[in-house]
Amino acid sequence: MSPNPDPKSSDSALNRRSFLARSAAIAAVPAVATLAGGALAEPASADTLPDYAPIPPSALGPAVNAQGYFVGRVEKNLYWVTDGAYQAAFLTTRDGVVLFDAPPSIGHNLQRAIDQIAAENGVSNKVTHLVYSHHHADHIGGSSLFGTDVVRIGQVQAKQLLASENDPARPVPDVTFETKHTLNVGGERVNLAWHGTNHTPDNSYIHFPDHDTLMLVDIFLPRWVPFDSFNLNEDVPGSIAAPDTAMAYPWKHFIGGHMGRLGTRADMVLYQQYVNDIIDGVKKALGTVDPTPFFAKYGNNVWAAAQQYLAAVVAYASGPVIKKYLGVLAAADVYTASTTFAILESIRLDLGFGSQVHP
Ligand SMILES: [Zn+2]
Numbered sequence: 001m002s003p004n005p006d007p008k009s010s011d012s013a014l015n016r017r018s019f020l021a022r023s024a025a026i027a028a029v030p031a032v033a034t035l036a037g038g039a040l041a042e043p044a045s046a047d048t049l050p051d052y053a054p055i056p057p058s059a060l061g062p063a064v065n066a067q068g069y070f071v072g073r074v075e076k077n078l079y080w081v082t083d084g085a086y087q088a089a090f091l092t093t094r095d096g097v098v099l100f101d102a103p104p105s106i107g108h109n110l111q112r113a114i115d116q117i118a119a120e121n122g123v124s125n126k127v128t129h130l131v132y133s134h135h136h137a138d139h140i141g142g143s144s145l146f147g148t149d150v151v152r153i154g155q156v157q158a159k160q161l162l163a164s165e166n167d168p169a170r171p172v173p174d175v176t177f178e179t180k181h182t183l184n185v186g187g188e189r190v191n192l193a194w195h196g197t198n199h200t201p202d203n204s205y206i207h208f209p210d211h212d213t214l215m216l217v218d219i220f221l222p223r224w225v226p227f228d229s230f231n232l233n234e235d236v237p238g239s240i241a242a243p244d245t246a247m248a249y250p251w252k253h254f255i256g257g258h259m260g261r262l263g264t265r266a267d268m269v270l271y272q273q274y275v276n277d278i279i280d281g282v283k284k285a286l287g288t289v290d291p292t293p294f295f296a297k298y299g300n301n302v303w304a305a306a307q308q309y310l311a312a313v314v315a316y317a318s319g320p321v322i323k324k325y326l327g328v329l330a331a332a333d334v335y336t337a338s339t340t341f342a343i344l345e346s347i348r349l350d351l352g353f354g355s356q357v358h359p
Contacts, residue, residue, distance in 0.1 A: 052333050059223035059330035061260030069106060071113035074253050074262065077121075077188070078211040081106055081113040084260045086138070089215055090114055091208070092121065093186025096128035100206055100215055101257065102142035104169070110142060129153060129185055131192065132173060133217035134203040135161040139257060141169045151175060153183060155194045157202035195245050198238035199231055207249050215255040216246050220271045222256055222263030224330045230339040236346035240279075243272050259330075274325055275343070278336070281317030282344045286354040289313050314340045 062070045064084055071081045077092045086103035088110055097114055106113075111127070118125035132140050132154035143152065154162075154173035162172045175181070181192040191207040199218040206215035218231050219242045226233075233239035246254075247268060254263035291309045298305040318340040325332040347353045 052331065053326050055330045056223070056327050059259070059261070061262075067109055067112060069109040069113055070260070071116060074213050074255070075208075075211040077123075078208055078213055079113070079117055080255055080262060081110060082260050083109065085258065087255055087257050087259070089213075089255050090117075090127075091185075091188055091190065091211075092118060092123045093188045094123070095186030096124045096126045098129040098131065098183070098185050098188070098190065099127050099146070100131045100255075101133050101139045101217065102130060102145065103139050103257075104137070104141035107142050108145065111145070129183065131183070131190070131206060132158050132204075133206065133215065133257060134158060134200045135165070135170070136200065136218070137167065137170060139217055141167075143171055144169045153177075153181070153192065155192075155202040155204045158204075161200075161202060195242075196238055197235040198242040199233045199235075201234065205246065205249070206255075207251070209250075212250070212252040213255065214246055214249050214251040214253075215257070216242065217255075217257030219243065219246070220254070220256050220263065220268055221258040222254060222261055222267045222271075224259050225274065225325070225332050225335050226339050227258070228335055228338050230342035233342070236342060237350050240275060240343075240346075243268055243275075270329070274321070274329060277321045277324065278317065278340050278343050279347065281321055282313070282340060282347050283353060285313040285316035286344075286347070289316050310341070310344065313344060317344065 061082060061084070062072065064070045064082070069081055069083050071079055074080050074089065078089065079092070080087055080089045083103075083106050086105045087101075088103055088106055089100040090113075091098045097118070099110065099114070102110055111125075114127065115125045127146050127150055129151045130143060130146055130153070132143075132152065135154070135158045148171075152171060152173040153175045156176040156178050159172050159176045162170050177192060177194070179194050183190040183192060189210065191209060193205045193207065194202070195205060197203070203217065203219070208214070218233075219239060221227070221231075230236060230239065247265065252264070254265075254268060256263055289309070289312050291305075294305040294309040294312070298308070314337055318337045321340070322332050322336045325336070348355065
């Protein structure tokens with residue numbers, strides 16, 4: 001239905017728009033490359049950037065449209081929207097639309113997706129409620145697009161965090177809950193719950209009991225390894241435990257907030273196995289890699305010794321995991337090492353594993 005008669009040029013325009021949307025999404029996350037230690041002092045050149053393994057087709061979702069989004073049915077009147085990097089969801093009801101998250105990378109395409117579905121089904125396209133999964137700007141930074149005439153709902157700590165962050169793009173929730181809240185709108189029900197800190201202190205479980213669906217953002221990204229350093233999770237043990245809590249709910253469809261596809265229970269089991277393999281690798285590495293040569297080499301430069309020793313532990317622990325999951329989980333070769341470092345530090349510091357008291 002493209003007005004452009006030349007499909008090739010329409011394809012390339014689409015690819016470019018989709019590329020730009022992804023670039024914008026990527027720009028919304030911290031500049032990870034700075035961790036590489038000045039590697040970006042020189043302007044990047046595509047010729048010298050490293051190569052990574054191809055993304056397994058199973059990790060990719062449906063193609064986005066000319067506007068740069070895909071909207072699809074999850075089950076019945078529950079829908080999801082993605083730009084390939086971020087996800088939101090919405091429920092159409094007889095009294096209006098309930099939106100779950102508003103990633104700025106999807107931005108105005110959220111209302112376009114809602115308009116499209118509402119028109120197809122002859123229902124209201126008016127967003128009346130907006131539920132926040134958690135306070136992070138990359139997931140709710142499009143909130144203010146929906147104006148002041150919307151009821152915003154979030155966990156009580158989301159309200160506290162947003163009040164202190166004072167970002168006009170993310171108005172504080174009008175309705176808050178501490179541990180549980182059932183949202184009833186237009187004959188539909190959604191159960192919101194807080195089960196302790198994980199990715200952030202306010203991250204909430206959004207369960208759709210009548211749609212066989214769970215939404216839990218920034219914990220498990222179906223068929224992809226976590227984003228840098230274990231999704232930048234603030235509470236690593238809480239984040240490792242979260243999938244068990246998620247699995248205790250009845251659901252068939254999972255909305256993880258990221259990338260281009262939904263998840264299944266089998267996907268979540270696979271992800272749990274990946275994390276368990278990293279934990280096993282770290283424990284083995286801590287018992288195997290000898291720190292002595294690192295401290296002998298660097299003397300009073302304790303940080304150099306620590307950096308090189310921990311890098312050796314990460315390499316020992318993550319190497320077999322990367323090999324096992326290449327072709328299974330997307331970007332296993334990109335982020336497994338940084339996630340292994342985050343889990344290693346949690347195992348040492350939160351669990352006290354390998355901690356020794358001076359004799
Ligand atoms: Zn987040």
